[in-house]
Amino acid sequence: MRESVKNNRILVTGAGGMVGSYVNDVFSDNQLYLTDLVAMDKGCTSLDVCNPVAVIDLAKKIQPDVVLHLAAATDVDRCQLEPDWAHSVNSIGTQNVALACQETNALLVYVSTGNVFSGKKKTEYTEFDKPGPMNVYGESKLMGEQIVKSLLNRYYIVRAGWMIGGGAKDKKFVGKIASMILDGNSSLKAVNDKYGSPTYARDLLNGISKLVGTGYYGLYHMVNPGIASRYQISEVLRDVLEYPDLAIESVSSDHFPSAAPRIRMEALRNYKLELLGCNWMRPWEEALKDYVVNELIPVLS
Numbered sequence: 001m002r003e004s005v006k007n008n009r010i011l012v013t014g015a016g017g018m019v020g021s022y023v024n025d026v027f028s029d030n031q032l033y034l035t036d037l038v039a040m041d042k043g044c045t046s047l048d049v050c051n052p053v054a055v056i057d058l059a060k061k062i063q064p065d066v067v068l069h070l071a072a073a074t075d076v077d078r079c080q081l082e083p084d085w086a087h088s089v090n091s092i093g094t095q096n097v098a099l100a101c102q103e104t105n106a107l108l109v110y111v112s113t114g115n116v117f118s119g120k121k122k123t124e125y126t127e128f129d130k131p132g133p134m135n136v137y138g139e140s141k142l143m144g145e146q147i148v149k150s151l152l153n154r155y156y157i158v159r160a161g162w163m164i165g166g167g168a169k170d171k172k173f174v175g176k177i178a179s180m181i182l183d184g185n186s187s188l189k190a191v192n193d194k195y196g197s198p199t200y201a202r203d204l205l206n207g208i209s210k211l212v213g214t215g216y217y218g219l220y221h222m223v224n225p226g227i228a229s230r231y232q233i234s235e236v237l238r239d240v241l242e243y244p245d246l247a248i249e250s251v252s253s254d255h256f257p258s259a260a261p262r263i264r265m266e267a268l269r270n271y272k273l274e275l276l277g278c279n280w281m282r283p284w285e286e287a288l289k290d291y292v293v294n295e296l297i298p299v300l301s
C-alpha cells in the first residue's frame with residue numbers, strides 16, 4: 001500500500017465541483033489553496049482558468065508543489081452546442097494551468113475522461129488504446145491531455161469514468177434516480193445500450209493521492225472497475241434503497257435524445273495500475289453502495 005501525499009502545497013482548480021467537494025477530506029494532511037470559477041465557499045478563491053495572467057500570477061504567489069486541475073466544462077451537451085466554451089475551458093484552460101506548472105516547477109494532476117475514445121471497442125479501454133473522440137467534450141479533453149504531455153515532464157493524466165458523488169448537491173444520474181425512488185415512483189426507465197465505469201469521486205481522489213505518492217508519472221485510467229449500464233446502476237440503487245417492487249424498464253438511448261453523441265462503450269480498465277500492482281480501486285458496485293448508504297441516504301431521507 002502506498003502512502004498518500006502529505007505536507008504538500010496543493011493548488012486546486014474547480015474545487016467547487018463534484019470531485020472538488022472531496023478535496024478537503026482526502027488531502028487534509030496538506031496545505032490547500034482552493035479555487036473555482038465562482039468561489040461559493042469561504043476559503044475558496046475565484047480563479048478563471050481561461051485567464052492566463054490570473055492563473056500564472058496565482059501560481060507564482062502560492063508556489064504550489066502540486067496543482068490538482070479539476071476545473072472543466074463538463075456539460076457534454078453544452079460543449080457540443082458551444083464548442084468555443086469547451087475548447088477555451090478544457091483545452092486553453094488546461095494549457096494555462098500547465099504553463100503555470102512549468103513556470104513554478106509544480107507537478108500537475110489533470111483529470112480526463114473515457115470520452116477521449118470512439119466507443120467502438122467491445123470491452124473496456126486501456127491506456128494502450130488509441131483515442132478518437134466522437135463529441136466536442138472528448139475532443140477538448142483530449143487536446144488538454146496532449147497539451148499537458150507536450151509542456152510538462154512531471155504530470156499525471158488520470159482518466160476517470162462516470163462520476164458518482166456530491167451528496168446533497170448530487171444532480172447526476174445516481175442522485176436523480178435515488179430521488180425518484182425515494183419519492184415513491186413505482187417505475188422508471190433506464191438505458192441499457194451504453195456502458196461506462198462508475199467512479200466514486202472520493203475513491204478517485206484517494207487513488208490520486210496515493211498515485212502522486214509513487215512518483216510514477218504518466219497517463220493512467222482510474223475507475224471503480226467493471227462495466228455498467230445505467231440500467232444496471234438503477235438495479236443496484238433499487239436493491240440498496242430496498243424498493244424491491246420498483247419496476248425498471250430497460251430502454252435504448254433513443255429514448256433520451258441528446259445534443260452530443262454518447263459513445264456506446266466508455267468503460268475503462270485500470271490496466272497500468274494493475275501492471276504496477278497499484279490498482280487500489282474497489283469494484284463499482286461496492287463503491288456505489290458505500291456512497292448511497294453513507295452519503296446519499298442521510299441527505300435524501
Ligand SMILES: NC(=O)c1ccc[n+]([C@@H]2O[C@H](COP(=O)([O-])OP(=O)(O)OC[C@H]3O[C@@H](n4cnc5c(N)ncnc54)[C@H](OP(=O)(O)O)[C@@H]3O)[C@@H](O)[C@H]2O)c1
Pocket residue numbers: 013014015016017018019020036037038047048049050069070071072073074075089093111112113114141159160161162163
Ligand atoms: N463528471 C463526470 O462524469 C466526469 C467523468 C470523467 C472525468 N471528469 C473530469 O473530472 C474533473 C472534475 O469534474 P467534476 O465532475 O467535478 O465536474 P464539475 O462538477 O462540473 O466541476 C467542475 C468545476 O469547474 C468549474 N469551472 C468551469 N469553468 C471554469 C473556469 N473557466 N475556470 C475555473 N473553474 C471552472 C465549474 O464551475 P461552474 O460550476 O461554476 O461552471 C465547477 O465548479 C473534470 O476535469 C472532468 O472533465 C468528470
